[in-house]
């Protein structure tokens with residue numbers, strides 16, 4: 001054989017002869033081509049009858065492991081992984097709607113998801129109506145003859161209102177509508193979506209499940225009734241999640257309960273402390289008795305995570321707000337959350353319907369795994385900047 005050929009085949013025997021190493025954390029397996037043993041296997045693959053992965057887009061082993069782990073955690077029937085949380089939302093809407101449908105979206109749903117409905121889904125003849133951020137049984141009045149799906153997020157992004165999930169899933173069941181819940185804030189550890197009657201649960205794995213601010217991934221988990229339809233959609237779309245990202249997410253998932261407990265305790269400590277400060281208006285944390293939907297949280301959730309917001313008693317000027325945020329030493333200024341480092345964002349959040357917080361700046365804190373005493377000292381020092 002010539003050098004080029006020898007180079008291509010060098011080490012082949014070793015790979016074929018050696019058994020894969022047994023490791024605690026499964027090794028990353030990257031692939032486009034998956035090699036078949038025999039031509040007959042290729043024939044099976046051509047017919048869709050081959051039992052294992054047939055190609056890089058056919059859910060490589062780590063993706064399958066991640067999906068199985070999330071499915072177990074969510075308590076659903078089938079899970080599929082997506083390149084990001086927003087991709088999970090978008091593809092859920094594409095999978096379960098068709099031209100002529102009307103869907104309902106809660107006003108505090110993740111903004112880019114609502115934006116997708118308005119900018120893209122509308123072009124394919126699916127209309128989205130907005131329902132209240134704290135929607136409950138009265139949502140039934142918004143259902144039209146062609147309404148097919150309700151997109152929920154509780155607590156919702158940035159303003160943290162809760163929907164009455166039991167009331168809404170009860171109505172949806174009775175009227176034959178699908179309910180989709182973005183369950184990223186609580187994670188399946190603190191809210192079991194399928195026990196509450198939800199049909200489809202979405203996780204931005206990017207957040208707590210991965211937990212280290214270095215991965216973008218999403219998952220969608222569905223009931224048995226929707227499994228075949230969603231699996232078929234996923235295959236047609238040739239979607240997949242990158243092996244390295246699945247590996248990092250799986251690694252993060254192992255420590256989720258320990259991390260989340262600490263996020264929960266630290267965030268509660270900081271939130272309660274903030275409530276007592278002169279300069280703070282409202283603290284928007286579902287586990288505080290002062291939260292308007294606190295009773296819903298008590299009824300449906302098993303815990304709270306590390307993301308919450310607060311307003312100032314006196315609305316700060318843009319300069320004062322910048323001074324406060326820039327004075328924070330331990331909080332990174334940036335999007336996303338769920339990692340070990342504390343983060344801060346701030347803004348006024350536009351809503352389609354009247355909002356409790358119209359015209360009010362909300363500072364959103366993602367409480368990381370630092371010692372909460374240091375975080376409070378940091379926040380206190382930055383507050384002093386407000387004058």
Ligand SMILES: *Cc1c(COP(=O)(O)O)cnc(C)c1O
Nearest residue numbers: 084085086110182184204206217
């Ligand atoms: C961040 C987020 C998403 C999107 O997740 P990405 O992985 O960043 O695309 C979706 N829903 C909620 C509630 C989020 O916070």
